[in-house]
Amino acid sequence: MKFIDLFSGIGGFRLALEKSKFECVFSADNNKYACETYNKNFKEYPLIDIKKLSAKKIPNHDILCAGFPCQPFSIAGKRKGFDDTRGTLFFDIVRILKEKKPKVFILENVKGLISHNKGKTFKKILNILSKKFNGNINKSNRENLGYNVFWKVLNSTNFNIPQNRERVFIIGFTDQKINFEFPKSLKLKYTLNDIIKIKPKKIRRISKLSKGYIDKHLRKHKSYNKIKNLNYLVANEVRKSRCNFRFDNISPCLTTKMGTGGNNVPYLVNQNRFYTLEECLLIQGFPKSFKLTNNYTEALKQIGNSVSVPVINSLVQQIKKKIK
Numbered sequence: 001m002k003f004i005d006l007f008s009g010i011g012g013f014r015l016a017l018e019k020s021k022f023e024c025v026f027s028a029d030n031n032k033y034a035c036e037t038y039n040k041n042f043k044e045y046p047l048i049d050i051k052k053l054s055a056k057k058i059p060n061h062d063i064l065c066a067g068f069p070c071q072p073f074s075i076a077g078k079r080k081g082f083d084d085t086r087g088t089l090f091f092d093i094v095r096i097l098k099e100k101k102p103k104v105f106i107l108e109n110v111k112g113l114i115s116h117n118k119g120k121t122f123k124k125i126l127n128i129l130s131k132k133f134n135g136n137i138n139k140s141n142r143e144n145l146g147y148n149v150f151w152k153v154l155n156s157t158n159f160n161i162p163q164n165r166e167r168v169f170i171i172g173f174t175d176q177k178i179n180f181e182f183p184k185s186l187k188l189k190y191t192l193n194d195i196i197k198i199k200p201k202k203i204r205r206i207s208k209l210s211k212g213y214i215d216k217h218l219r220k221h222k223s224y225n226k227i228k229n230l231n232y233l234v235a236n237e238v239r240k241s242r243c244n245f246r247f248d249n250i251s252p253c254l255t256t257k258m259g260t261g262g263n264n265v266p267y268l269v270n271q272n273r274f275y276t277l278e279e280c281l282l283i284q285g286f287p288k289s290f291k292l293t294n295n296y297t298e299a300l301k302q303i304g305n306s307v308s309v310p311v312i313n314s315l316v317q318q319i320k321k322k323i324k
């Protein structure tokens with residue numbers, strides 16, 4: 001089985017599909033730093049502007065994978081949807097699906113995609129992929145793609161990854177007879193404490209001012225006496241006006257915003273340090289041997305923008321049961 005890796009980022013999809021012995025025949029991403037990381041791990045540098053690429057030039061494949069840009073639909077962004085140029089990249093997926101007609105596609109995006117524009121955006125996406133669609137995809141195509149489509153919101157915590165990361169997955173099959181079932185939840189046995197218990201070599205501290213904000217908000221917390229000494233007490237979104245705490249041995253969601261400012265990186269309160277890059281990778285389910293770009297802020301963005309590898313692993317195992 002052959003697959004393509006669109007908006008490949010650092011290769012989360014590829015790690016999962018290659019583990020299942022599928023062959024990657026094409027990758028594409030327009031971020032040079034992500035391509036640096038991709039090259040370190042897969043010996044390929046897939047710097048390609050997918051908008052300028054003819055679908056005919058893409059190799060034939062059985063599975064199309066795409067974690068298409070989520071910022072246009074994320075609650076952390078301005079939520080412009082298809083009015084954002086990144087949002088329109090969905091239609092590049094559509095033209096590739098129409099041209100190559102792979103047996104399966106796997107699409108991933110933020111949970112906010114479902115509620116964007118009162119649900120109209122998500123309905124439009126599902127209609128284009130499956131049912132008859134009367135809007136313009138492009139001048140030469142006003143037809144639906146005709147896939148047998150299934151979707152569900154999955155949380156990384158349900159796949160033995162200690163991160164509260166909800167993402168919507170859309171799976172499509174050309175075979176209309178397939179009744180796809182999403183993987184069942186697993187009991188969380190791997191905790192945040194398992195990841196942070198090893199003392200890192202390189203650490204980053206928070207500024208005294210921000211540390212003061214954390215202490216101030218922590219003292220006011222209704223569960224202060226219960227949580228103040230926990231080894232896995234995490235602070236994130238640290239601001240003068242607010243500070244969020246997580247104290248259930250699960251990490252808050254890692255986001256692309258980690259690369260835009262220090263206080264957006266989760267902070268271990270009682271260790272007095274931010275997460276390390278190595279810890280962030282483990283919290284996303286990447287192997288310890290995985291290599292990142294040398295640009296620290298870009299590495300943080302890449303991790304936050306990636307998929308949780310074990311979630312994709314579980315999806316692929318379910319898909320393998322349905323295709324030949």
